[in-house]
Amino acid sequence: MSTTNPALDFALAIHAAGLGNPTIIPDGNVHRFRCDGDKPGSKNGWYALYLDGTPAGVFGSWKLGRTETWCSVSADDQTPQQRADLRALIEQAKRERDQQQRDQYAKAADKAKVILDSTTPADPYHQYLITKQIQPHGIRQQGIALQIPVTVGNSLSSVQTIFPTGVKRFLTGGRIAGGCYLISDQVRREELLIAEGFATGASLHEAIGAAVFVAFNANNLLAVARYVRSQHPKANIIVCGDDDRWTEGNPGKTKARAAALDIGAKLLMPDWTGLDLDTKPSDFNDLYRLRRAAQGAAA
Structure with missing residues (x-):
């Protein structure tokens, strides 16, 4: 299914992958969301959608170790430049996602230490x-x-x-x-x-x-x-x-x-x-x- 709304098409792709129904913010930044089946309050899902040039995005789940891509132009119809741009966007999103994950892990580890220091x-x-x-x-x-x-x-x-x-x-x-x-x-x-x-x-x-x-x-x-x-x-x-x-x-x-x-x-x-x-x-x-x-x- 395709519409004239790239953000909607991207959201439908995430839904079709079984990861949930996040509200899409198409600003090119990595955003987190709760995946279907995850505990309340958890945000294991992530996505980034770019609308500059050919609309394209990447999404996945930290918990499941999944990463998937989406582009408004089918793979068969993409030009070499579009493919290169898509690869570059994917790598940028992965770097941002990984940094977010490292920051989150570090913050949680610090909190874990505080908790254990107060135990008997x-x-x-x-x-x-x-x-x-x-x-x-x-x-x-x-x-x-x-x-x-x-x-x-x-x-x-x-x-x-x-x-x-x-x-x-x-x-x-x-x-x-x-x-x-x-x-x-x-x-x-x-x-x-x-x-x-x-x-x-x-x-x-x-x-x-x-x-x-x-x-x-x-x-x-x-x-x-x-x-x-x-x-x-x-x-x-x-x-x-x-x-x-x-x-x-x-x-x-x-x-x-x-x-x-x-x-x-x-x-x-x-x-x-x-x-x-x-x-x-x-x-x-x-x-x-x-x-x-x-x-x-x-x-």
């Missing part, structure tokens, strides 16, 4: 830890909320806040991609494990005795796995996936398998044999708690 070691009797039947393993606490540092390489990038009810929040604007939290107290085995959530990682660590890299979500498993492999090229790495059998496509298992294959690691999934699945369990924390309950009932 997590109370082992915090309601969330009691519910999950796990130990703190070095995480922090601020008021009633647990605070888990997120690090990219050796640098603090964000924090994950967990409330007593289990509600979780990441610091707005902080970098999560490639970020993790390492559980490495009282290590008894040489394997390196990678898991999604903190509770899952804590349960694995307590049961197996190996160090665990917490990736925080399934979409981050691959980035964390690549980081761990780069730091430990000869290590026996095991990616421990969530069994999201109750969700279409089982994203936990799918993402864990992809990460394991990518770095040449082993894949470990929960074994529910003999357990009651009425509560729709999915991760290793669920597994170990169900096993304890079954053992207690049998005693």
Whole structure:
């Protein structure tokens, strides 16, 4: 679909790409917007539209790692000069976008440090830890909320806040991609494990005795796995996936398998044999708690 309004056509292209319906400001600057499906208040989408000369633009999503282009003239009909101008616009927009992202990450990292500086070691009797039947393993606490540092390489990038009810929040604007939290107290085995959530990682660590890299979500498993492999090229790495059998496509298992294959690691999934699945369990924390309950009932 094409109209006589370049800004409208550009907006339609963003919508067709499944990224949302931002209000377009055609000033050539990079603007951010909330993508469809993102949390309220987040602005992972970005765009820049230029109307000087041949109208053209570029847009994408930081979260999804997507970058797409749009031009009022179809690719087949573009002149060599128009193609060159479009490439130049794209590169300019990418530079501006990347600088915005760096500035945002730096601001969030500074805020994360301020938050952590005001925390104390997590109370082992915090309601969330009691519910999950796990130990703190070095995480922090601020008021009633647990605070888990997120690090990219050796640098603090964000924090994950967990409330007593289990509600979780990441610091707005902080970098999560490639970020993790390492559980490495009282290590008894040489394997390196990678898991999604903190509770899952804590349960694995307590049961197996190996160090665990917490990736925080399934979409981050691959980035964390690549980081761990780069730091430990000869290590026996095991990616421990969530069994999201109750969700279409089982994203936990799918993402864990992809990460394991990518770095040449082993894949470990929960074994529910003999357990009651009425509560729709999915991760290793669920597994170990169900096993304890079954053992207690049998005693």
